[in-house]
Amino acid sequence: MQQNPTILLVDDDPELLDLVSGVLERSGMRTLTAQSVVEAEAPIAEARADLMVLDLMMPGEDGLSFCRRLRATSNIPIIMLTAMAEDIDRIVGLEIGADDYLGKPFNPRELVARIKAVLRRRRTEGAPDPATAPRALRFGGFVLLPDQLALRDSTGADIALTSGEFALLLALVERAPRVLSRDTLLDLSRGVNTNPFDRSIDSQISRIRRKIEPDPRQPQFIKTVRNLGYAFSAPVKREGY
Secondary structure, X not given: OOOOOEEEEEOOOHHHHHHHHHHHHHOOOEEEEEOOHHXXXXXXXXXXXXXXXXXXXXXXXXXXXXXXXXXXXXXXXXXXXXXXXXXXXXXXXXXXXXXXXXXXXXXXXXXXXXXXXHHHHHOOOOOOOOOOOOOEEEEOOXXXXXXXXXXXXXXXXXXXXXXXXHHHHHHHHHOOOOEEOHHHHHHHHHOOOOOOOOOHXXXXXXXXHHHHOXXXXXXXXXXXXXXXXXXXXXXXXXXXX
């Protein structure tokens, strides 16, 4: 994780922004604040933030709409904040690309822990030796680069993945063709901040399929194994392992 990451806080409540900014800064983070999606556009476009904490309900464009729109062009980590406690709202947020979800009211220390966990998933697992070829996992015209946290298609173009999607895909590809349960995938892709009843694994699998499968309705790469979980079934060529 970066030593002093910059966190963009987007919420229409100025008191909450002041409170959370203080907590994050005392935890060694820099903060930017915005009270609307419009105000958040510039720091996002200028890549001034390492992670965004985004409120769901705001005047004007809401957080869900902004997250959905942003995911077409950016893979900045997003933690969604909301006063809505329904599971369906949490699942929708994760389904459209949020990396994590925290309900209001919340303990600011928990937010700090979640920010660190999400950024940790983005961290490269140590700098590769320059004399050694970077690790790569090749399948079906794609190349997955664990040390660069990147997925590229056959043309070399990057495919935008959230940190959660990347960790989930990497867990499946590295262990192909093993069948992995949802609980195992949660442990591998999210560490300790997991909910054993979290249904977002299914949502994230659906999103990954839409990005890599020729026909997501008849997946060739990520297979559903009824009552057991998921398995990556395509041949995988390992390089640098």
